[in-house]
Amino acid sequence: MQLFAKILSVGLATRPLSPVHDEAIHLVRTIDARSRRLFGRALAIREVDAGSCNGCEIEIGGLAGPVYDMERFGLHFVASPRHADLLLVTGPVTVNMAAPLRKTWEATPAPRLVVGAGVCARTCGVFAGSYAIAGSVDRFVPVDAWVDGCPPEPTDILRGILAALDRLPSGEPRDDERGARPARGLRRFWRRGASAGGGSR
Numbered sequence: 001m002q003l004f005a006k007i008l009s010v011g012l013a014t015r016p017l018s019p020v021h022d023e024a025i026h027l028v029r030t031i032d033a034r035s036r037r038l039f040g041r042a043l044a045i046r047e048v049d050a051g052s053c054n055g056c057e058i059e060i061g062g063l064a065g066p067v068y069d070m071e072r073f074g075l076h077f078v079a080s081p082r083h084a085d086l087l088l089v090t091g092p093v094t095v096n097m098a099a100p101l102r103k104t105w106e107a108t109p110a111p112r113l114v115v116g117a118g119v120c121a122r123t124c125g126v127f128a129g130s131y132a133i134a135g136s137v138d139r140f141v142p143v144d145a146w147v148d149g150c151p152p153e154p155t156d157i158l159r160g161i162l163a164a165l166d167r168l169p170s171g172e173p174r175d176d177e178r179g180a181r182p183a184r185g186l187r188r189f190w191r192r193g194a195s196a197g198g199g200s201r
């Protein structure tokens with residue numbers, strides 16, 4: 001009863017977004033436009049916790065929360081790598097997660113982008129040297145973009161996703177992806193890159 005009384009007395013409580021959120025909205029819109037041009041639809045992201053402390057996951061969760069609410073622009077997390085365009089990997093890779101991470105990458109259809117989020121993904125961070133750690137993310141899967149920070153802010157994660165998408169139009173598929181069937185929107189870019197003698201991603 002007290003709750004309803006408070007709801008009635010307070011009414012709607014909203015406040016304008018700060019300028020930093022304006023930047024986030026701009027980034028999400030740019031990512032969505034780029035994804036639709038490349039893939040013909042919105043970007044599907046599979047998050048992989050390869051051994052993080054979950055600090056990075058809290059920030060990634062913020063992307064789907066009420067402030068950033070990236071799903072309103074079409075970006076969404078998916079439960080299966082088979083439905084994903086991009087893997088967002090956090091943490092140092094633990095011994096137990098090395099094989100699952102590689103299998104997740106192999107199960108993701110080409111062109112499969114990988115973003116390493118958090119300083120642990122790139123350097124193992126404070127976990128370096130632990131008996132439980134197998135190595136940084138790029139020891140097990142090719143990484144297209146890194147997002148530094150411990151943990152990185154949601155806006156930084158969006159920048160990393162955009163940086164990974166930016167690598168696609170100008171390059172050829174990586175060596176380990178040659179022969180894999182690229183998404184329809186990318187074949188044109190890859191053909192152009194191959195005929196122009198473009199470098200590898």
Ligand code: SF4
Pocket residue numbers: 051052053054055056090091092117118119120121125126149150151152
């Ligand atoms: S980068 Fe920081 S927040 Fe992310 S997993 Fe490592 S220690 Fe945790």
